[in-house]
Amino acid sequence: MSLKENFFTDPFKFDESLYSPGDKEVIEKQVPTTRKELWGYYLYYNGDNGLPIFSYITNLMLYLPYNAGFDPTSPTPNTPCNQNDNTKPCNVYFGSGSVPVTSLSLYIQAIGFVIQFLLFTTFGALADYGRWNVRILFIATIIACATQIIPMAFQDASSWPAMMAITIIASISYGTTLVFYAAAFPTLTYNLPIVRAARASNMPEEEVALVTEKWLNHVSTISTTWSNIGLLLVTGSLTAIAQAPYGESIIGNYPIFNNIGTAFCGAFWVANAIWYFIWIPKERVGPPLPKETNVLTVGWISLFRAVREARRLKYAFLYIIAYFMFSDGVSTINSLLGTTLLNLVTGIASILGCVVLLWFQKLVGLSTKWALMIILGATALIPLWGTFGIGFTTWGIHTKTELWLVFFWSGFATAPVYAWQQTMLAELTPKGKAGLFFGLFGVANKASSWIGPLVIGAITNVTNNVWDGWPFVLALFVIPMIMIFFIDENQARIDIAEYDRIEADAEAAAAQGTYSPETYSPEKAISEKL
Structure with missing residues (x-):
C-alpha cells in the first residue's frame, strides 16, 4: 500500500459509485464534517501537546518553593535549603505549620484528581448535547493557555503559593481539554463524507x-501525530532559544527559562487552537438535554443509567478497566524514565511510531483490537527489559546506550497507545454517549496516573532497588492485554445497536410523556425480544 493511499487518502473526494445510495438513514443526524473543521481539529492538538504541564510548570512548582523553603533539620531557624543537594529535607511554611516541598506535588495531584472527578462526572455527558462540547472546550482552552502564560510573572520565590494554585488550575484545565477534545472525535469522524456515504448505502x-x-x-492517529509534531516543534524551538546569551552564560542555564518556556507553549497553543473554534460548523449541535435532566444532573443520571445497564455494555466497561491499568503503566514508565533533552528523541520516535503503525495496520488489515494489543505488547518490552536489570548490572536499562534506545522505543511504542486507545473506546461506545464514556476515560486516566509511581516508590523504599518495580509495571500491560483479548468486537456492535434502539424508544416515550424506567429497561426489552 502506497504512502498516498495510507496518509493522503481524501475522505472528501472518493468514488461515490462504491457507496451507492441506499434506503438507510445516516445514523449521526449532524452536518457533514468539513475539510477546515478536520484540519482545525488536527491543529488544535498540535498546540495541546502537554509539554509545559510535564516540564516547565512542574520545574517552576519545584524551584520556587525550594528557594523559599528552610532546612527543618538545621539547629538554626529558617536556614535556607541546600541548593546543591535536593535529597536533603526542605520545608515551606503552610498554614500554621510547614510541609516538605516534595509533598506539594502529591497535594496538587490529589486536589486535581478530586476536582476533575467531579467535573468529568458532572459535566462529561454534556458533550453529547447541544453546543456544550465546544463551549466547555473553548472555556477550558482559554484557562489552560492563560495558566501557561501567567507564570511569567512568578519569578520571586515568595510567589510559590500562587504558582501552586496556577499549577492546579493548569492541570485541571489541561485534563478537561483532553476529555472534551476526545469526545468530539467520534462525531467528527462519523460525519466525514466518505463515512456518511458508507453508512447511508446498501x-x-x-x-x-x-x-x-x-x-x-x-x-485518531493523524491527530496524535500532529500532537507529537507540536511537541517536537516546541521542544526544538525552546532548545534553540535556550542557547541565547544571558548574563554570564546562556539563558537555558537560568531558572527564568522555565517561565519563558511555559509562556511560549501557551502562545503556541493559542495560535493553533483558534482555528478549530473558527472552522467548526455552527450547525454542529447535539440533541437537547433530556427533559428529566439539567446541566448539573445529566452527567450523574447518564452515569447511573449506564452502570445499571453495564451488562449490555460489558465490553465498554471491561475496556475502561483495562485502560485504567495500562494507562497507569504508561504513566509509570514516564515517571521512571523522567524528562530530559532526550525529549527530542522521543518526539521524533513518537511521530515515526504513529505513522509506521497506521501504515502497517492498513497494509495487513488489522482490527483496532489487535493493533492496540500489538502496541501494548511493544510498550511492555520496556518494563520487561527493565526486569532483567534486577539480576544484571551490565544490561537491563543500566547503560547510556540502553537509555537512548529505551527513550526512542518509549516514543515509538507509547505514542500510538494514545491514538488507538481512544479509537477502541469510540468503537465500544453507544451513539450519542461519547461525552459520558470519554469522561469516564478521563477519570480512569487521572485516577491511575498516581498509583503506579506510588507503588514503585513503596517497592523501592523496601528493596532499595528501583529495578524491583519493573515487574509490577510489566503486569500493568500483560493483564490488560488478556482482558482486551476477550473483547468481542462483533458482539459489542450488536450490543450497542440494541442499546441504541432501547435509548431511542425511551427518548421517544419521554417526548410523549409516557416514559418510565421499568417500561424501557434493557432487561425488559431483551426478555420481550426473546
Missing part, C-alpha cells in the same frame, strides 16, 4: 463497520 454492515473503523483509526 453496503453490508460488516463493510460499513470496516470503513468506519478505518477512518476512526486514521483521524
